[in-house]
Amino acid sequence: MTSSRPIDLEGAPRIPKRIAAVILNSLKGGVVPRIGLPYITVGRENEIRALLTDLDLIEHGGASFRFLVGRYGAGKSFLLQTIRTHAMGENFVVADADLSPERRLQGGQGQGLATYRELIRNLSTKTRPEGGALMLVLDRWVAAMQDGAPDDGASRSDAAARAFCRPLEEMVHGYDFSQMLLRYYHATCEGDDEMRGAVARWLRGEFRTKTEARAELQTSVIIGDDDWYDYIKLLAAFLQGAGYKGLLVLIDELVNLYKIPNAITRQYNYEKILQMYNDTLQGKAAHLGIILGGTPTSVEDRRRGVFSYEALRSRLAQGRYARDDMQDMLAPIIHLHPLTYEELLVLIEKLAQIHAGYFAYTPTITEQDLINFLTAEFERVGADTHLTPREVIRDFIELLDIAFQNPQASIDELLNKTAIGGGAAAPLHQANSLPARSEAEFVEFTL
Template structure:
């Protein structure tokens, strides 16, 4: 095969492999998203506007709605990467039967632990960044002290000046809910850092991660009478957001996916407690009680709009989140708390398949054989096979297309026409052949 020289050859092979493996498996990759991003411009602009408000001391709450495979997780992951590039701290978690927003058996705390475990920054995007952020904060205060005072690190007064700056930062947090205890633990961490006491640092990190099960255990190891619990974990997230701003970051973005797992809770009272937690978070953000934090949750239309079990079954949330009287198809209010993901258009799908074809050819070092006509035929058949444009999802098209690319590469004697003419597509083709071209494809006619 010929050597492949197009623009996709600039993509590192490990990223190309990760992209294709993840997409074929139906999951969102954590790397390489800019190479395959298409559409969603309005949604991204709206969410990035929120990020600007957060960096100025505000807070935001958004809920992203879309059916399975529509690109919710892809959008959140893309925003996550953008936020890190813009010097935000990001945390993310998928809800599950064991992880909820509220629970009396540790389910809420389990969500907090997952969020902190996945805490990421630009230089540590894979998670587990809390120790690095804390150490970097102390280093930055030491550097600032050297630059703004006449003392050097060897000077006996240096540590005192650094501690005064640390205390000044910490004191600003003490008026917040649980701020005194949080500040006390930060002070412990600083002193452990200075003294090289790794054991104490580990214990403080354990507390920050919400891993102390009882107050007695925390009292014995750290001398504090408080621990993070199911009831107050969100208060500590807000404290972290405020602290990260003092530590030199723009703020914190919190991503919570798979709200459907709240919808699936069989006990109606337990569901209502979780919806009450959402209401509390929503009110905090919109009433100005939170600073430097953005909350983005996502779920399917059913888990949100079902008035019997979904979020809209909780009247206080339904009245706040449901669409206004003037919202309609094509005229969505991008400043509303709920963003509804519209299906990608045929044109956007066409661009996406072209990007994937280039990435595949670059990874396996061959000249791309698929023409624009081939890509158009594939998209037309996929749209016809799945049904209406409103029913098609990127996940379905992507998985089918990568399968086609893999088969063609592994079987050089086969061409795409053979695959498109196979029985797998037979039930869609006769109808398509006997009707006029759908208007949405007319502009692609070559």
């Protein structure tokens, strides 16, 4: 039975005003907030449970690789940010990046290195959740090495640091990586901020030429397009030894690989995915988790998507026994299904509470109003195939904003006027507009 009484704020959690503002502004703008997600997380229990299992594996020295697949607005980015927030809270280091025409996994003009740079720029920890945590992590490691140095009067002894780096030297590019760590250690002990900065630049992949690196660091080795992933594996091993549980890498917008017009270039990028996949599943990487986010077409299209690379398709294709209503959450690909009506109802009630708390007013919206709003959304033409949580959330926050600015109008009145006037409840595809296209047709049409 529905209630005509206004929703209750008594049981709602108290949210700092800054976080409430970020939540409301981000969601109304169609993007996922980077903070405050626990306040609005609804559903996705099975998906979250599966990804938490991966974190447990990473903590204990394993590695994991997942695809999160869902159409635009279905909640991929939201789930990625939810896992990101949880992982940082559990003492993992997280690096995230969105692919774009300038950022790929492999490229002949620095596109792969650009992705590495973005990942390192967004390196985040519990105490530095907004990114830029590289030097914080390095300084924490130096402090740990100094604490473990032998107490023989040589306070700047590097014995502990050298012992730490020895296992790393056995990995691909491990010797060069270890030498940079030792230089950072010595520079910190000696108060040489210029050298510390140069090593950090090297680790961030910012040296464009070997000549530049040789002048500042006396090394002819730099991180490049072809080998940046090897340094991600080294970073994961380093972080575990530095006191963290591991490294979680989140890469979204896989559709930008699907859009690459040159077939050979696409194949090189999919080959890099295959390398990552094989490394994590065959035990060639440790304390490392990788999650790629993409649309169904960007993964499953056999002409341009990930499945166009046969070696990946044969490994990732769904087996005989999985069904839409009974997914295998231990499979490499997790398909995101739309939130249910009931889950959306819980979500918009949370948003109504956050909105009222942020603007400090007593809400007048009732549970029946929430149901009427969802009913209007789901009755829109094309809603069965095109309506996503993103559109529902954006429309609802707009409704709350208008109701707050026009207190003389009731929610029911606003909903009825919208339905009559063709506002939020207007068809998703107008009858006189271009015919609706499939996702694959749309992407190809826009190339």
